[in-house]
Amino acid sequence: MAISSVDKYARQKSLEILREKFALVAKRILEGKKPVLVMPKRVLSNTIYDMNKKLLLLGPEMKRRSLLDVNEARKFMQTLLMASIIYEALVNDEYPTIRDLYYRGKHTISYRDISGKLHHENTWDEQRESDAVIRDIEVFLGVLREEMLILSKEKGKVVGNLIIKSGDDVIDLSRMGHGAYAIEPTPDLIEFKDIDAEFVLVVEKDAVFQQLHRYGFWKKYKAILITSAGQPDRATRRFVRRLSEELKLPIYILTDADPYGWYIYSVFKIGSITLSYESERLATPNAKFIGVSMTDIFGEEEAAKNINKLASIFGKEIKEVISKPKKKAYLSEKERRNYIIKAKKKDVERAVELIGYDVADKLIRNPEIKKYIRQKKLGVSGYPWFRTPEWIKEISIFFSKLAKLEIEAMASKGLKFLADTYIPTKIETGDWID
Amino acid sequence: MGVMSAAAPAERYRAISPAEFFYKYREIAGFSNPARALYQAVREFVENALDATDSHGILPNIKIIIEKADENREFYRVTVEDNGIGLPPHVVPEAFGRVLFSSKYILRQTRGMFGLGAKVAILYGQMTTGRPVEVITSQPNLRRIYYFKLRIDINKNEPIIIERGSWRKNRDWHGTIVSMTLEGDWSRAKQRIKDYILRTAVVTPYANIVFMTPDGEIYYYERVIDKLPRPPKEVKPHPYGVDLELMKRIRDGGSFSTVKEMLMKSFQGIGKVTASSLLEIAGISPDLSPKSLSDRQLLELVNAMKNYKRFRAPTSEALSPLGEEVIKAGLKRIYEPEFVEAVTRKPSAYQGHPFIVEVGIAFGGKVPLSSDKYPTLLRYANKIPLLYDEGSDVSTAVVKEDISWDQYLVKLPAPIIVLVHICSTKVPFKGVGKESIADVKEIRNEIKLAIQEVARRLRVYLSKKLKEEEKKKRVVSLAKYVPEIVRALTIILGDGQGVKAELLEEKLVEIVSLRTGIPKDEVHNVVKSVEIGV
Numbered sequence: 001m002a003i004s005s006v007d008k009y010a011r012q013k014s015l016e017i018l019r020e021k022f023a024l025v026a027k028r029i030l031e032g033k034k035p036v037l038v039m040p041k042r043v044l045s046n047t048i049y050d051m052n053k054k055l056l057l058l059g060p061e062m063k064r065r066s067l068l069d070v071n072e073a074r075k076f077m078q079t080l081l082m083a084s085i086i087y088e089a090l091v092n093d094e095y096p097t098i099r100d101l102y103y104r105g106k107h108t109i110s111y112r113d114i115s116g117k118l119h120h121e122n123t124w125d126e127q128r129e130s131d132a133v134i135r136d137i138e139v140f141l142g143v144l145r146e147e148m149l150i151l152s153k154e155k156g157k158v159v160g161n162l163i164i165k166s167g168d169d170v171i172d173l174s175r176m177g178h179g180a181y182a183i184e185p186t187p188d189l190i191e192f193k194d195i196d197a198e199f200v201l202v203v204e205k206d207a208v209f210q211q212l213h214r215y216g217f218w219k220k221y222k223a224i225l226i227t228s229a230g231q232p233d234r235a236t237r238r239f240v241r242r243l244s245e246e247l248k249l250p251i252y253i254l255t256d257a258d259p260y261g262w263y264i265y266s267v268f269k270i271g272s273i274t275l276s277y278e279s280e281r282l283a284t285p286n287a288k289f290i291g292v293s294m295t296d297i298f299g300e301e302e303a304a305k306n307i308n309k310l311a312s313i314f315g316k317e318i319k320e321v322i323s324k325p326k327k328k329a330y331l332s333e334k335e336r337r338n339y340i341i342k343a344k345k346k347d348v349e350r351a352v353e354l355i356g357y358d359v360a361d362k363l364i365r366n367p368e369i370k371k372y373i374r375q376k377k378l379g380v381s382g383y384p385w386f387r388t389p390e391w392i393k394e395i396s397i398f399f400s401k402l403a404k405l406e407i408e409a410m411a412s413k414g415l416k417f418l419a420d421t422y423i424p425t426k427i428e429t430g431d432w433i434d
Numbered sequence: 435m436g437v438m439s440a441a442a443p444a445e446r447y448r449a450i451s452p453a454e455f456f457y458k459y460r461e462i463a464g465f466s467n468p469a470r471a472l473y474q475a476v477r478e479f480v481e482n483a484l485d486a487t488d489s490h491g492i493l494p495n496i497k498i499i500i501e502k503a504d505e506n507r508e509f510y511r512v513t514v515e516d517n518g519i520g521l522p523p524h525v526v527p528e529a530f531g532r533v534l535f536s537s538k539y540i541l542r543q544t545r546g547m548f549g550l551g552a553k554v555a556i557l558y559g560q561m562t563t564g565r566p567v568e569v570i571t572s573q574p575n576l577r578r579i580y581y582f583k584l585r586i587d588i589n590k591n592e593p594i595i596i597e598r599g600s601w602r603k604n605r606d607w608h609g610t611i612v613s614m615t616l617e618g619d620w621s622r623a624k625q626r627i628k629d630y631i632l633r634t635a636v637v638t639p640y641a642n643i644v645f646m647t648p649d650g651e652i653y654y655y656e657r658v659i660d661k662l663p664r665p666p667k668e669v670k671p672h673p674y675g676v677d678l679e680l681m682k683r684i685r686d687g688g689s690f691s692t693v694k695e696m697l698m699k700s701f702q703g704i705g706k707v708t709a710s711s712l713l714e715i716a717g718i719s720p721d722l723s724p725k726s727l728s729d730r731q732l733l734e735l736v737n738a739m740k741n742y743k744r745f746r747a748p749t750s751e752a753l754s755p756l757g758e759e760v761i762k763a764g765l766k767r768i769y770e771p772e773f774v775e776a777v778t779r780k781p782s783a784y785q786g787h788p789f790i791v792e793v794g795i796a797f798g799g800k801v802p803l804s805s806d807k808y809p810t811l812l813r814y815a816n817k818i819p820l821l822y823d824e825g826s827d828v829s830t831a832v833v834k835e836d837i838s839w840d841q842y843l844v845k846l847p848a849p850i851i852v853l854v855h856i857c858s859t860k861v862p863f864k865g866v867g868k869e870s871i872a873d874v875k876e877i878r879n880e881i882k883l884a885i886q887e888v889a890r891r892l893r894v895y896l897s898k899k900l901k902e903e904e905k906k907k908r909v910v911s912l913a914k915y916v917p918e919i920v921r922a923l924t925i926i927l928g929d930g931q932g933v934k935a936e937l938l939e940e941k942l943v944e945i946v947s948l949r950t951g952i953p954k955d956e957v958h959n960v961v962k963s964v965e966i967g968v
């Protein structure tokens with residue numbers, strides 16, 4: 001098998017960093033000093049929303065993982081074990097998946113306690129444990145797993161007028177038939193050869209992606225069509241980011257009108273909490289939320305009804321965004337009755353986490369839900385990147401209506417409506433949230 | 435109704451001798467069946483042997499032999515030898531042949547005190563086997579050793595000398611050897627007797643004790659300490675403990691010219707002033723001759739003494755506590771515990787009787803596991819082990835009800851023994867069995883305070899130990915990862931390129947040892963025990 005030169009270079013670089021970092025660990029030990037691994041803390045409290053860059057970033061807090069700390073010793077061992085497995089895979093020109101790494105490192109350590117009793121302990125039990133260790137190694141080395149040629153399951157798909165080079169093959173993404181190109185786990189090794197597109201449309205739902213693909217949406221509107229098939233993986237996010245940054249294409253994100261959809265959008269745009277150390281590489285600050293928005297369903301008058309309640313929290317400025325309702329709903333009263341779904345308690349909880357308890361408490365009218373949320377979420381402050389006038393407007397409708405809607409509903413109204421009316425209109429009129 | 439029939443048989447009256455009495459009612463003295471009798475006989479002679487040694491400042495050497503004495507019948511010969519003060523030869527027949535003859539009818543703490551034990555055993559042996567008792571004895575200052583073969587005339591309560599003899603001492607021996615044969619039941623008495631001797635050995639670390647059984651076993655408890663408990667002193671009675679009988683005995687026993695003199699010379703804590711005020715209260719002229727006092731007057735005097743509030747507490751000089759050192763040495767000798775502590779409380783008194791409580795606690799080592807209700811109890815009264823009726827003893831009540839053991843970090847069941855010794859000129863036994871002590875408020879309180887004091891020291895020890903164990907556990911939880919870490923580092927850095935696996939391991943062991951304070955070889959042992967699977 002011929003190994004691409006790009007891979008080779010990545011391997012060499014990762015190996016060097018690995019050796020260098022762990023040589024320091026060994027040196028400390030040989031000097032009789034406490035064995036420690038110093039790395040940034042990967043926790044919510046050390047995740048910072050950078051207002052200027054509009055990115056979720058890893059904060060400055062460092063943790064010292066010491067072998068001499070009873071609570072950290074196991075993790076210390078796991079980190080070294082994982083590092084050695086990754087090292088061997090790099091040296092042997094392998095492409096392990098995170099599941100492979102889990103299996104390769106899983107074995108028992110047998111030992112006797114002071115009284116001589118024999119004990120057995122697994123190096124790790126579930127893959128969740130080894131995955132966490134991989135993330136620790138990424139932050140400890142400052143090297144991403146893709147750069148260490150570690151693969152994960154492919155999830156994202158893409159079609160459009162785009163020619164790429166992957167490995168040593170050149171692929172034309174406009175000639176995929178009814179299928180699509182699966183975005184590879186190491187998107188940085190892709191080379192963009194040729195492009196003829198004006199924007200990128202990322203669809204949360206795989207089914208809607210397929211419908212638009214067969215409808216010929218991307219040909220008609222010169223789009224690159226992508227789906228993340230739910231929560232986006234790292235590869236899809238990195239690929240979208242590269243389209244935005246290197247090809248300067250506008251990115252539009254289409255999700256369900258519910259808290260999960262909104263969060264997916266925010267992951268694309270600013271990063272995720274668990275992988276905040278990668279935001280700089282994975283986030284696409286220019287991504288725009290094109291829909292489906294609550295005002296598309298209910299019209300802007302609905303938001304205007306909440307204006308005084310919101311002003312009591314956010315002050316007068318909010319009025320400017322909400323006060324003059326211009327836009328009519330895309331759905332008729334009857335369609336709404338057919339398509340919208342009652343929000344579940346879990347949806348409401350999730351929405352509170354995004355926007356904060358104060359907004360929910362002001363706007364929820366249903367006394368039962370209101371009480372429930374008080375018990376569960378009192379004091380939750382919400383994420384700063386959602387506490388913007390546009391999102392407040394959006395989510396306030398969700399609270400007052402306690403309703404959500406899936407993109408499929410728009411397609412049910414007619415695929416033609418979705419492809420030829422809804423999406424183009426939204427793009428043309430600039431009707432999105434940025 | 436008619437007149438009572440004149441044909442009623444005439445009652446016949448006669449007095450029986452003390453010997454006959456105890457012969458008939460031997461179960462009162464513990465000789466109710468062959469098993470019990472064998473056990474009781476051993477006890478009586480061992481206690482006499484100890485009384486003849488440790489109470490007189492002699493480090494005891496005691497030998498107990500039980501042997502089968504008849505091919506066909508369950509006859510056992512019990513021989514107990516001591517190196518005590520011996521007996522003057524003219525006293526021997528009386529001491530072993532007349533019931534209620536004793537040298538211990540004085541106010542002083544001894545094991546025996548009724549002049550009964552040896553004789554009831556001898557009577558029992560005589561009745562069941564017909565064989566006489568043999569006594570060999572010599573006192574330290576005598577040049578000869580005396581030998582007697584005796585029998586008891588039950589009707590007359592008198593010794594019958596069957597044989598006697600003496601020979602010159604050619605070595606410096608003193609002591610007594612008593613040998614007698616009785617019908618017994620060794621297999622049923624075995625456990626009791628062994629227990630009794632073991633428990634005796636616990637409180638006599640200053641004694642060499644040899645015990646040979648009919649099964650051919652030999653138990654040897656070697657002396658581990660040369661210190662004897664303080665010997666008891668004979669003291670005058672305390673006025674609170676007096677009664678009419680005692681008062682009469684005192685009057686008849688001495689020649690006092692006045693009552694006042696009698697009071698001042700016969701009791702503790704009565705001087706001129708107190709004597710005068712007592713007599714005034716009783717309405718007796720101080721110059722009267724004691725012999726002229728009527729019983730009524732004596733009773734007035736007794737009552738005046740009992741109600742008088744200002745006596746000093748009774749002296750404890752008559753008591754012979756074991757002492758902390760002896761208790762610790764004794765517990766160590768038998769149980770080799772990891773922790774042992776003891777305390778001797780200050781003397782205290784109940785109803786005019788002085789008493790001292792001592793407590794020892796042994797933990798770990800060869801100490802057997804206790805029940806899950808309370809620690810194993812070793813009870814003693816005046817140095818005699820109490821083996822039965824534990825449930826009704828005051829010490830049992832204290833360890834069960836007054837002490838919460840978990841407060842002292844003792845998680846029952848645990849390898850823990852609590853030794854409680856109560857010494858007094860009058861131990862408040864419960865019932866005739868003399869195997870348990872009554873729940874007297876003052877005594878219970880002293881036992882509680884004593885146990886608490888020692889248990890507090892145990893807690894200090896256990897909490898230290900716990901911390902130590904925690905530390906060791908911690909070391910294991912670090913050291914077990916060393917081999918995996920060394921392996922990983924050598925893979926990444928390459929064994930050849932200056933990073934030696936052995937050196938890394940050595941250094942890691944050193945670091946772990948240094949930072950936890952656990953010796954290097956212990957850390958090494960854990961590391962060496964590790965096996966990495968595939």
Ligand SMILES: Nc1ncnc2c1ncn2[C@@H]1O[C@H](COP(=O)(O)OP(=O)(O)O)[C@@H](O)[C@H]1O
Binds near residue numbers: 521536537549609
């Ligand atoms: N081994 C012995 N050594 C010295 N004196 C002894 C020994 N055994 C018994 N005696 C004397 O014999 C007396 C009677 O003993 P015993 O019948 O057991 O009654 P008690 O022990 O209650 O006084 C004792 O008081 C003691 O003076």
Ligand SMILES: [Mg+2]
Binds near residue numbers: 478547550552
């Ligand atoms: Mg006796």
